[in-house]
Amino acid sequence: MILTTTNSIEGYTIKEYKGIVTGETIIGANFIKDLKASITDFFGGRSTSYEKVLIKAKNTALKELEERAIQIGANAIIGIDIDYEALGAGGSMLMVSLSGTAVII
Template sequence: MLLTTTNTVEGKRIVEYKGLVSGETIIGANFIKDFFAGIRDIVGGRSGSYERVLNEAKNTSISEMAERAKNMGANAIIGIDLDYETLGQGNGMLMVTASGTAVILAD
């Protein structure tokens, strides 16, 4: 499955548009991570625990979207967009949504 943020694929022709596909992930960050991230913010540096959670949520959303496209008979997704939102009380949840257009590319 080819995944791209562009609306075309160089050297390939789109022969059929299958439709919009998306994948969503909502993941929580626990209080220990919040505590250590707060300390990291005070002393500077990157928060590795948050980066890992964010990466996991992104990858899960993309995988879910790709599986849906595969089930539609597509061999590629073009125009992929990733959106990130915080949800819940105290913004304790992270939602990542991946969306794009499932297509069939000629070989």
């Protein structure tokens, strides 16, 4: 399946628009990652523990998006948009939501 943030796929003609598909995931950050991130923030540098959580959440939502497109008979998704949102008390949860247009090329 071809996945793209653009509204067309170079070299392909869109034969049919199947509709909007979405993929979502919510992941909690635990105390150890919070502690490690606060130390990293204090001394400077990247918080690899949070980066790993972000990557995992994005990949999970992307897989869900792709599965939903397959269910409606699409073989590509165009115009994918990715949004990140902190939820819960003190932003302890991370929601990643993706949307795009399922198409047949």
